[in-house]
Amino acid sequence: MERMNTPTTATPLNVTEIRKDFPIFTHQNGKALYFLDSAASSQKPLSVLQAMDNYYSTTHANVHRGVYQIAEHATELYEGARVKIGRFIGAPNPARETIFTKNATESINLLSTCLTRGRLKKGDVVVLTEMEHHANLVPWLIAKEQFGIELRYIKVDSEGYLALDNIDEILSGAKVLSVTLASNVLGTLPPVAHLAELAHKHGAIVIGDGAQFVPHMVTDVTDLGLDFLAFTGHKMLGPTGIGVLWGKSELLEALPPFMGGGDMITDVTLDGFTPNELPWKFEAGTPPIAEAIGLGAAVDYLQDLGMQNIREHEIKLLSYAFERLESNFGKNIVIHGPRNIQDRGGVISFDFRDIHPHDISQILDQSGVCVRAGHHCAKPLMRHLGIAATARASFHIYNEPADVDALVDALGKAQAFFG
Amino acid sequence: MPGLEDLYREIILDHYRNPRNEGTFPTPPAIKAEGHNPLCGDELTVFLILDGDVIKDIHITGQGCSISRSSASLMSVAVKGKSLKEVDHLLKIFKSMMSISTNASGEPEAVEPIEYSERELGELIALQGVVKFPVRIKCATLSWNTLVQALEDRAS
Incomplete structure (x- = not known):
């Protein structure tokens, strides 16, 4: 958080060159594509597609099993991607603490399931916020319904910030705080490091939903004060079908396994089993190998550009979009969330007239x-x-002012059409 | 790509801006059903006042896009004063016009093609262009499915 907000001399992104790396922009039969929906899922650079293709074409075999060259190479690539992705978020022990899942949703479901199996007691309090995505809400509602945890919510104020005036009261006695790092609707960036410090004082563990944060910002789990971090690959230039759960080693070790099956055990008898070591304890069955490798390539791509540069790029686009939308449409457009651009991620949710x-x-x-x-x-x-x-319009590295201009022009058409 | 004028016909925009039979009725004597499209959050409630097997009056309230709101308005005009048998026939030809149809729970269902004249459809024909925009078909059929729901709830 501190690192993210430190003004630095950022190198502007060369969007013209970046767009050449994304095949989708050249496969539109000459029609323009103004893609402003990266918060739902980002586009993929060629290097990510090639990394997955190369793996399938040259060295596909199952991981952690075969004692032959291509299997060993596949395992190296898979485990190499894990370490790379763990380092990307500042994991102190990336090889052990970075668990591959299907997506951020599965990462949070893993936690809500394993915590209620192993750590939480009936009646324990889990604190969420009113701005959570269903992925960080419904798993806890299931835990409430089936296990009997209690839920408390941090409210959202009229400007789209978390209302923290009674935060100590809310956190009092809580066992878990699970909070988004960036709202997918409002763009709000909650003060997670501050919240984590408070939560820890109250004895709660802290889970961050980084689905909208990790793809766009410098992420350091230690700076953020997190115990767990969930995020997904497909919003950060990677493929679908791969997500990550990072957790502190000692906390992960204390949790029971999630799904049972191959790879997550060291021994099985007809009467019982011994779970595998971290991180494999939480990875039952053949994992999404190509997808992990693809996400590793996506992380390479993002790091080459520099996460701080990406953040600066999005701040510029946000400022430009605010200025153009409000100067063109005035009171006819209502943009939700914080007015201060520095306090938001690259999403703009809006109401336009009554359309x-x-x-x-x-x-x-x-x-x-x-x-x-x-x-x-x-x-x-x-x-x-x-x-x-x-x-909602949302940005990533391949967006440029022309996308904002196209949005403004098209909204003008909508205005003329609906009168 | 089909043009916007295929979707947003003048009659549709008129019914969207000036919805007919908007409002509620006390229940009873009215029966009601709530319909929603979980995908987009559109919601509407249909209130019916029946006189024997005739829809004596209908009110609709809710919120949604121009297609779901105008379709609800057009439907209210089309079914008001009609017998349940006539309404059933209208429903069948409307769904046939929508060709890819959905049942009350939003699942696609096969619709038998039936013969009908455009005259029978009246103003409902304005919604014909929706079929060129498959994701919007659910918007147009929401009110009809909710009407069916209200009648089925009453029957059970």
Whole structure:
């Protein structure tokens, strides 16, 4: 967090060159593609696709099993990707603490399941916020329903920040704080390091949902004060089907296994089993090998650009978008979330006149502008905002001011159309 | 790519801006059903006042996109004063026009093609273009599925 907010002399991204690395932009039959939906899923650079292709073409075999060359090489690539990805988030012990899952959702489900099996007692309090994605909400609601944990919520204020005036009261006696690092609707970046410090004082462990944060910011689990971090590959230039759960070694060791099966044991008898060491204890069955390798290549790509540079790039785009949207549409557009650009990630959720987001999205699509319309898997937050749906534009490294211009022009068309 | 004018016909925009039969009725005497599209968050409630097997009056309230709102408005005009048998026929030809159809729980279901004249559909024909935008078909059929739900709830 500290590192992220430190002003540095950032090197501007060369977006023209970056776009050449993403095949999707050259496969549109000459039509423009203004892709403003990376918060849902990002596009993939050629290097990621090639890394997966190369693995399948040259050295595919199952990992951790075969005593032959290509199997050993596959294992090296898979475990190498793990270490690389762990280092990317500042994991003190990347080889042991970086667990591959299917996505951020599975990472949080793993935690809610294993914590209720092994650490939590009935009636224990888990603290969430009102701005959580369903992925960091429904697993805990299931745990509440089936196991009997209690849930408390940190509220969201009218400006889109977490309301922290009674935070000590909320955290008092809590065993877990699970909080988003960046809201997928409001863009809000909660003060996670501060919250983690408070939570630890109250004896709670801290889980971060980094799905919208890790792809865009310098991430250091120690600076953030986290005990666990969940994120997904496909929002950070990687393939679908791969996510990560990072956790402190001692906490992971104390948890019971998640799914049972091959690879997660050191011994099995007809009466019982001995779980494997970290991280394999939590990886039952053949893992998504190609996807892990692909995510490793995505991390290489992001690191070559520099996460601080990426953040600066998105701040510039956000500023430009705020300025253009508000100067063109004034009171006809309502942008949700914090006004201070430094306090937000690269998403802009908005209401436009009284035009339903579906209609906006449909009209924008005619101009090749892709935005998300809907409740963004955050229905409690939408109810809090008093709306059923918003349109959302979100940025990544391949976006440029021309994307914002196309959005503004297309909204102008929607305005003319619906009158 | 089909043009916007295929989707947003003038009649549709008119019903969206000036929805007919908007509001609620006390239940009873009215029966009601709530419909929602979990994908996009569109919600509406259909209130029916039946007189024997005739829909004597209908009110609809809710929120949604122009297609779901205008389709609800157009439906309210089309079914008001009609017998349940006539409504059933309208439902069948409407779903046939939508060709890819969905049942009350939003699952696709096969629709038998049936013969009908455009005259029978009346203003509902304005929604014909929706079929070119498959993701929007659910918007257009939401009100009809909710109407069916209200009638089925009553029957059970």
